[in-house]
Amino acid sequence: MVGIVAGRIKEKFNRPALVAGIVEGVAKGSGRSVPGVDLGAAVIAARQSGLLKTGGGHAMAAGFGLVAENLSAFHAFLDERLVQASALPSATDLTLExxxxxxxxxxxxxxxxxxxxxxxxxxxxxxxxxxxxxxxxxxxxxxxxxxxxxxxxxxxxxxxxxxxxxxxxxxxxxxxxxxxxxxxxxxxxxxxxxxxxxxxxxxxxxxxxxx
Incomplete structure (x- = not known):
């Protein structure tokens, strides 16, 4: 369900979106991204930093799990990483040697x-x-x-x-x-x-x- 909601938010605003549900102090969620913003890499980096208990995915989608009290820190981590990525120009085709x-x-x-x-x-x-x-x-x-x-x-x-x-x-x-x-x-x-x-x-x- 959270993946469907994240996908709809992403489609409406054309921005990466993550949605999580909290059960007994544990937050589990899913995210959907837009071209040019590697959400999977960001989630993996957050997991490697110790913010997440679980996390993975690919450029356009990711899943994650963490202690609910770390949600604010995870939000700040994504702000720093994804805001910069989103600030870059839209992807264009280049012929590279x-x-x-x-x-x-x-x-x-x-x-x-x-x-x-x-x-x-x-x-x-x-x-x-x-x-x-x-x-x-x-x-x-x-x-x-x-x-x-x-x-x-x-x-x-x-x-x-x-x-x-x-x-x-x-x-x-x-x-x-x-x-x-x-x-x-x-x-x-x-x-x-x-x-x-x-x-x-x-x-x-x-x-x-x-x-």
């Missing part, structure tokens, strides 16, 4: 990519995805503050400088400016940058999605 680890996004690879050019019609610049990174530093730069410069850290270590040009006051900018938030998948171009004779790798962001 490859998955790129932060540690592998170095100057050598960037120079190899540049040798595939010149890019244009018939020879599109390769678009990469850098998965599950966390923003460790972020700032707006430039005369009109229209560029966002971030430093991201990968799961396997390493850091990568990334830029978003012509940043608007939108959900993508908000997600990139949120330091220390939930992990993100970044899509963009890897390019070689030269400064004072030194070549480094730069990642130029085109889109992002919750990890």
């Amino acid at each position: 490859a998955v790129l680890a932060v540690a592998g996004a170095d100057a050598g690879l960037a120079e190899m990519v540049s040798k595939l050019g010149p890019f244009g019609n018939g020879n599109e610049e390769p678009l990469f995805v850098v998965p599950r990174v966390r923003v460790v530093k972020s700032e707006r730069i430039g005369k009109d503050a229209s560029t966002i410069r971030v430093m991201v850290e990968g799961e396997g270590g390493g850091r990568l400088k990334a830029l978003l040009f012509r940043a608007k006051e939108d959900e993508l900018a908000s997600a990139l400016l949120r330091v220390g938030g939930a992990p993100l998948h970044l899509a963009g171009y890897l390019r070689a940058e030269s400064w004072n004779g030194r070549v480094s790798a730069g990642f130029f962001i085109t889109d992002a999605a919750p990890a």
Whole structure:
């Protein structure tokens, strides 16, 4: 029954919804999500943190069980995780060339990519995805503050400088400016940058999605 109710709430408001019933101090419930918000991952993370006694699911649906007195803490946990995910732009189709680890996004690879050019019609610049990174530093730069410069850290270590040009006051900018938030998948171009004779790798962001 709780799953049916959660599904109807989700359909009405187009937002993730969770519903629980409480019996003898134990809350058991079910949730339904929307595209782009991985509810199952959030519930599993809550279980791993010790908030839940049971919990699991997949991107679009999840089930959970917990001591009723932990409901407020569970609510706060989901607020922090899902609000950020919901703040990102709606999913769009992207043609990605490859998955790129932060540690592998170095100057050598960037120079190899540049040798595939010149890019244009018939020879599109390769678009990469850098998965599950966390923003460790972020700032707006430039005369009109229209560029966002971030430093991201990968799961396997390493850091990568990334830029978003012509940043608007939108959900993508908000997600990139949120330091220390939930992990993100970044899509963009890897390019070689030269400064004072030194070549480094730069990642130029085109889109992002919750990890």
